[in-house]
Amino acid sequence: MKIRSYKPLLPLFLIYALLILIAVAVPGMWQPVAFFMFYVALGQAFNIFMGLTGYVDFGYVAFLGLGAYGMAIAIKYFSSLGLISILLGILLAVVMSILLSLAVGAVALRLRGAYFAIATIGVNEGFRYLIEGVRLWGGSEGIVLSGLMRRTFGRETANLLSTFFSDILIIAIAILAAMTTIWILNRKMGYALLALREDEDAARVMGINVTKYKIMAFITSASFAGLIGAVAWTLKLTYVFPEDVFNIHYTVEAIVIVMLGGAGTLLGPVVGGLIYGVLKYYLSVVFPGIQLLILAPMLILTIIAFPEGIVGFIKKKGKKSRISYYLR
Amino acid sequence: MPLLELHRVTKRFGGIVAVDNVSLEIDEGDAIGIVGPNGSGKTTLYNLISGVYFPDNGRIIFDGKDITFLPAHERTPLGLARTFQIPRPFGSASVRENVAIGAMFGRAKLDVESALDIADHYLSIVGIEKLAEKEAKLLTPLEKRFMELARALAMKPKLLLLDEVMAGMNPADVDRIIEVIRRVKDEERIAVVSMVEHLMHAITRFAERVVVMHQGKKLVEGKTLDVLNDPRVVEIYLGKRVV
Numbered sequence A: 001m002k003i004r005s006y007k008p009l010l011p012l013f014l015i016y017a018l019l020i021l022i023a024v025a026v027p028g029m030w031q032p033v034a035f036f037m038f039y040v041a042l043g044q045a046f047n048i049f050m051g052l053t054g055y056v057d058f059g060y061v062a063f064l065g066l067g068a069y070g071m072a073i074a075i076k077y078f079s080s081l082g083l084i085s086i087l088l089g090i091l092l093a094v095v096m097s098i099l100l101s102l103a104v105g106a107v108a109l110r111l112r113g114a115y116f117a118i119a120t121i122g123v124n125e126g127f128r129y130l131i132e133g134v135r136l137w138g139g140s141e142g143i144v145l146s147g148l149m150r151r152t153f154g155r156e157t158a159n160l161l162s163t164f165f166s167d168i169l170i171i172a173i174a175i176l177a178a179m180t181t182i183w184i185l186n187r188k189m190g191y192a193l194l195a196l197r198e199d200e201d202a203a204r205v206m207g208i209n210v211t212k213y214k215i216m217a218f219i220t221s222a223s224f225a226g227l228i229g230a231v232a233w234t235l236k237l238t239y240v241f242p243e244d245v246f247n248i249h250y251t252v253e254a255i256v257i258v259m260l261g262g263a264g265t266l267l268g269p270v271v272g273g274l275i276y277g278v279l280k281y282y283l284s285v286v287f288p289g290i291q292l293l294i295l296a297p298m299l300i301l302t303i304i305a306f307p308e309g310i311v312g313f314i315k316k317k318g319k320k321s322r323i324s325y326y327l328r
Numbered sequence B: 001m002p003l004l005e006l007h008r009v010t011k012r013f014g015g016i017v018a019v020d021n022v023s024l025e026i027d028e029g030d031a032i033g034i035v036g037p038n039g040s041g042k043t044t045l046y047n048l049i050s051g052v053y054f055p056d057n058g059r060i061i062f063d064g065k066d067i068t069f070l071p072a073h074e075r076t077p078l079g080l081a082r083t084f085q086i087p088r089p090f091g092s093a094s095v096r097e098n099v100a101i102g103a104m105f106g107r108a109k110l111d112v113e114s115a116l117d118i119a120d121h122y123l124s125i126v127g128i129e130k131l132a133e134k135e136a137k138l139l140t141p142l143e144k145r146f147m148e149l150a151r152a153l154a155m156k157p158k159l160l161l162l163d164e165v166m167a168g169m170n171p172a173d174v175d176r177i178i179e180v181i182r183r184v185k186d187e188e189r190i191a192v193v194s195m196v197e198h199l200m201h202a203i204t205r206f207a208e209r210v211v212v213m214h215q216g217k218k219l220v221e222g223k224t225l226d227v228l229n230d231p232r233v234v235e236i237y238l239g240k241r242v243v
Ligand SMILES: Nc1ncnc2c1ncn2[C@@H]1O[C@H](COP(=O)(O)OP(=O)(O)OP(=O)(O)O)[C@@H](O)[C@H]1O
Pocket: B013, B016, B017, B018, B036, B037, B038, B039, B040, B041, B042, B043, B044, B045, B085, B197
């Protein structure tokens, strides 16, 4: 292992440190920063699949949704174990997302490009109808945990869990996702993914087991999605409703973030997530109600101007300079 | 035991029989040229050997192992490498990374660090070391051919399949590439099969044995000069004497 190949983590951790500083030092900034971090983490998680493989999963939010339910179920049925139920929830969220990614991956990842994308559209809707239709996990009434959490954990702890602890966990997930990404990029897996993203048939002939690497990226990405859903939704909001979590809206946001920042780059989803989160947050403060009308064209223009994403663009420009050591 | 054996291999595309009942043996250290008019099945033959397609009939044995239906990525590590008639670089990767990918996943199976290190060696063998940092999609078609050759060599194959790798090269480049291929072949005892369709002088210098394909069939096989002066071969090349 060469230290040099981990240098690109530096600017990324600087951004995280700055954000945490702002959150702690500037009064009233904790919640906005937590809001940005959700998008940063979402972008990072999605990038591990979409960015590294070049495949678009329109059903991606199903992993967040399942993760959210994993946490909800754990708290609902094991709250007597105290805070251990939260750990259990994290575990369950990851396991459920992995199982779903294996099922979807085994079928859909045999399809190429656009066919994969189309096949995955149904996954998310399917889950929502399943839960609502057969009244699984509370059906359309969802799972509401606020009362239970106050009673079993105590008012103080319950409050801390949703207003502080969940935000810290999201930051931790974002850090973990970044480290996972660069770890993948620096290994054979990163080169295998780079090759199959460019030309899957040529990659196979070069000796690369493309299905294996695609599924590995898919599972990794899905696990992070499950974690995010468990923490940013259930733990933070203390309720889960199927129409909220199985909402394709979040998949679209994830795609925009990855494209905005630069698909397949390490820093891209962080930059993309920040820009998206900041714009969305402040536009809704300044222009409540019409924020999307302003946000959408801005995003489209940026993506047209930087087809390889903002970080992708800087990376290209800075190829010969020292910046290149810090960008991936 | 031959390195590669094709036993009566056939591949059809709809009504077209692209490869028709072809049998062939290749030994370690062979230098074989494949010629034949357009559409005679040369590339399809490569696709069958490298696992891009599976044959409809026949068997393919490599190094004593039946690979007829082995997926492409599982036969490559056994010691196969090829270039593509239309180069297929991994466009957004650098030239060095392209070659390193060959070294990582081919028979060489190097780790990332060693693969990136050795890539430069192969780039200088084919004479494009100056392009190492360049994005592969920015190369000229000719440079892409050099890169594909370096990538294939970095895989350390036992059998190297070159699909018109010298097309478009000037005579000096052709000479140099032939020199490189011969040297690697002699040093590492690998077998090289090359299609040098439009470069007859190259084939006479490189190949010890020539196979002529015609309408999917193996028309003739034998010593280079004998084959190229065979009346049947002369005839399919529009009645002109080739050499
Ligand atoms: N994937 C495919 N689908 C349908 N037909 C194909 C396919 N690949 C090859 N063929 C057909 O098979 C025949 C043999 O083609 P092939 O590419 O092997 O010839 P070739 O000898 O390499 O020709 P060239 O000198 O033009 O490269 C042609 O008629 C071609 O059209």
